Amino acid sequence: METKMSTPSPTSVIVLILGAVVIAFVRAIRARSRGQLPPGPPGYPIIGNLFDLTAYMHTVYTGWKEEYGNIIYIKVFAKNIVILNTVEDAIELLDGHGRIHSNRPRMRTLEMMGWTGATTLMPYNSLLRRQRQFIKMVLNDKAVVTNLTPLLERETMTFLRNLRDAPEDFPMHIGRFAVGVVMHVAYGLDIESMDEPVMQYVRRAMGRLVQTGTPGSGKMVDFIPLLQYLPWWATEFTRTAAISRPEVDLMWSVPFNMAREKMAKQGPSHSVVQLMISRLGGVDGNLSLMDAQDIKATGGALYAGGEDTNTVSLLTFFLCATRHREAFRRSQEEIDRVVGPDRLPTFADRENLPFTEAVQSEVWRWSSPPNLGIPHASEEDDFFKGYFIPKGTMIVANLYGMTRACEDPEEFKPERYLGDTPQPNPRNIIFGFGRRICPGRKLADRMIWLAITQITAVFDISSVGDTIPPADFKPGFTRHPMPFKCNITVRPGREALIR
């Protein structure tokens, strides 16, 4: 644990806070003098909308939309925040004005926890572009189809087997499936069991990250940067950050070293970390310290970006299958009709299974895995739809709100994507926008499709007795359903499909 920070006196802390307050005030006056900011709820002098921040900002923003419209402005201390509530505005601003709005705000919460350098946190600079290029080489549409299909088929079969053998542990099997795919894609490592030592390191750091919640959802250090200089023992968060840093260091280093060793023995696999090591000249020890750190950070970001989002997607699928039996049965009937009982559905069947496709879409719309996009930041002043967006503004896409801009948003209705006037595809929302759009979206789409479709073909899923699990979710960056139970049984005549 790092304990070496010097301890500031109470006077210097007060001076630091007063300094931040004065800077906030001056910046606010300058911003207002340059143009009209978007509308938003009134805040208090100096602290702005601080008291509006909660762990459920997505529902707050969605409620504000009724009152203030599609583009909303709030301010917390010196930080300008613009919330985008519609897909059209998000595409126009984050994609159309992508040159200006592709940066990330400093996320000091995460930096203090040791995540500096991870793709997700990087400013839009040449190093970030290099990370994304390497990720793209492994996860572009064509590579995902040609190189990763055997991996997805293998991992899905393990998932089916685990569900058959211990159905009550379905949340654990979901986690294992997501880990199996992501560890392979990120590092080229095949994980047999969640008890492997490397997974202990990875899960410890991830557990703390997931608990931390949405960037910008209320940690004071994200709004008063000077607080980062508080001693490690001063607040609950500084203590958490101090514990997290060595954990993240291990999470990044241990699988990186394993990938490097494996590669030295077997040659490079189709994985981002191994590709980066080989292209940056590192198998035989020639990797510079900076490159090594950059590769570790990319691996860590891939794991963090891919594991939890996919776990949440599948937990939500099981929740929906339990709550909405008719939709699940209709999907089963479609698969039975198209594929028959004697084999598992494969990607070759995908275009002939429109209802099952619609189930996947509706799972992602009904509960967008991340409630909010990862914030973008503006590199320059900009004008958008008559509003002034000052340089440095944090721009948040309200994914939850966007997926609810439809008729009966709380209803689970896959039919909304079928027929003559289908509703827009949630895949154009939940993966974010512009130059920072999720680079793992094609992989996520295929891995979730295969898992959902094969599980539907093989298993019956139902409630335990008459208890229908509620649609309750934990707070946080991703939308985890509250723990729930369901019955999972192999359908009669389908036993032989699980090998």
Ligand code: HEM
């Ligand atoms: C259902 C699954 C997933 C969802 C919903 C999702 C969603 C997102 C969103 C909303 C962003 C932010 C985009 C923006 O800034 O506008 C993002 C970024 C990112 N995602 Fe995903 N993601 C998923 C799966 C994956 C997978 C499988 C991987 C890789 C294995 C991955 C890796 C990343 C990375 C590295 C970033 C950061 C990109 C950057 O900052 O430039 N994600 N994802």
